[in-house]
Amino acid sequence: MPHETRRPDQAVKQPATGGGVVFDRVSKRYGDFTAVNEVSFTIAPGELVTLLGPSGCGKTTTLRMVAGLEAVSGGSIRIGGVDVTNRAANERDVSMVFQSYALFPHMNVLENVCYGPISGGAHKARARELARDKLRMLGLGELEQRLPSELSGGQQQRVAVARSLVLEPAVLLFDEPLSNLDAKLRRRVRQEIRELQQSLALTVLYVTHDQSEALAVSDRVIVMDGGRIAQQGTPHELYEAPASRFLADFIGDANLVDGRVISAGSGARFEAGAVAVPVGVGGLRAGPATLALRPHRLRIVAAGQGLFDGQCRRADYLGSHIEYLFTSPWGELLVFGPADGPTCRRGESVGIDFDADHAIVLPR
Template sequence: MAAKSVTLKQVTKAYAGLGTKQPSNAVSDVNLVIEEGQFATLLGPSGCGKTTTLRMIAGFEDITSGEILFGEQPVNEIPPNKRDCTMVFQSYALFPHLNVWDNVAYGLKIKKFDQAVIREKVSRVLEIMNLNEYKERMPSQMSGGQQQRVALARALVMEPSVLLFDEPLSNLDAKLRIVMRDEIRRIQRTLGITAVYVTHDQSEAMYMSDVVIVMNKGRIEQIGTPQEIYQRPKTKFVADFIGSANFVEGKVVRVVEDRLEIDTPMGIMVAANHAEVTAGQQVALVIRPESAVVLKTANNNAVITKSVFMGQTQEYEIDFGGKMFQVTQHNPVAGSVFSTGEHVTLEFPEHSIQVVPA
């Protein structure tokens, strides 16, 4: 398999309006480069355009304007069955009347590969997917996880340059999802194939991806590694969608080298300057629950309104200056655990506060 990059240049998908309504854009002016061998995830809420984008890459949806390339080759005019990619669907889409071997071999037979080549390719992919012992089974005799592996094997046997996933794990239970996301990532890394994955599950995206593309209302909000998306969100939407966050509105009063001083309802707060903001600008401070520090001092400034033990963590709700903060304390047995009603001090280390435009 020779992996190819995937490039989208100003890609837009508009749907005709009904009656007097104007056409509406499902995807607007998307520019994106997914490098060879990368695992890229399109992430966002329902209706954000991620599945439409994936279907345009696959050729199942025509684009209204723009250009899509695999490597250096434009593919706008190439039909889905001629593009060098395959799709793994949410519904598995296995043929119920064919056994595992014949399901996996189906695409090769349609393309009229020699029988000896089909045997070699199918045997190899069944070995990779640990499916040899199931090759005579019918889909109805297999679990959801096994069927998903067959669907993945059927895609891989075609040796595509680009592998597309449309929420492939959404029909599986929570424990099996974890097993299958490991399996998909292992196979993708082993083969070095370019993968484009669609999900609305942020933990899945963070776990599996080299790069995450966060979409909102048909546009890309941010592209980055999982760490960049979580630790350096560029917009309030990204900060709110990825993980949990407390938001404090404020106004920048001073910019001093790599520090920002921000006037908030809780007084002046200091943040490391990772954002392109200027004095006088209205901003939102993003404070992750695990970033806040709870302790006892002589000048306690907050009150615990809820304290819940969750095993690995202690979850607090804390009233600080009339605003409620969600705070997570990891490994609570190693430190002090505070009870509902206790007066405490709530601190926010400046390096852990992110600043985004309000």
């Protein structure tokens, strides 16, 4: 893989102009099938919002309606305060970075980035000036004569970003932009995208199915399920306070235990499998409930010293931590332990403990 050229430190820091996006009760139907069902959200100028969800949830269709690549069946879309619901894609002042990059293989880097302004009627000299400015901004100034086949995956991704930025859109759209990169390069490029978005105050709508990617790059995340918004909020809000079993299971790892809240208020307790433990439930009433426990919130203690005991079935060393699987009165529990801490052997019995404030109780 060719060496990754790093972008210069804050070469250009001129905030992008342009307004935000307002999606107002937008629907998309294909015959009898509703892909997006009365979805509403707002993206403020300079904000990066991610649409996250499993395959078929409607996130890509939503992105394509913002871009003007899919017609709206109902509702309205405004960009920068202007109603663009019925406008063509080339009349919306948006630019998209595609999953496949879509670089012209016979054109060098500079020619690829120039293509948009030139096809839009810009003078060739002016188009090259704009393209070189964006390439320098992304640390690609020395690669402008290379063909796409001579670039690494990360460099090709940045060329695709430069090609979109050169059009100076009001809104930049990303469609699964990192899915073709390996895990280590994906982390590096997502950091570069985030730094660029923040330094230029770009308004961005970003689509991914990768939860860690969404949490890392976003000001706000909108989780979609079945064509509707399941929940939206900051990455911290979605991870620490999911609104449903689906959200708790989809955002990060979680152990889900079905049971009952048997008392409410400050002395609330959750009961399942003949084990009752104290929990914080907020305004949740007594009755059927699901307890969501993040694996890193569970603690391994000596047998008989925790809330209940478990038996180790598996211990996988992953470098940064050890991933344990325990059998317990609450079924199988996934627990993350420190790599440099005491370890459990297969078949060993231990106590399992957690703080009441870290238990997420969901109505069922």
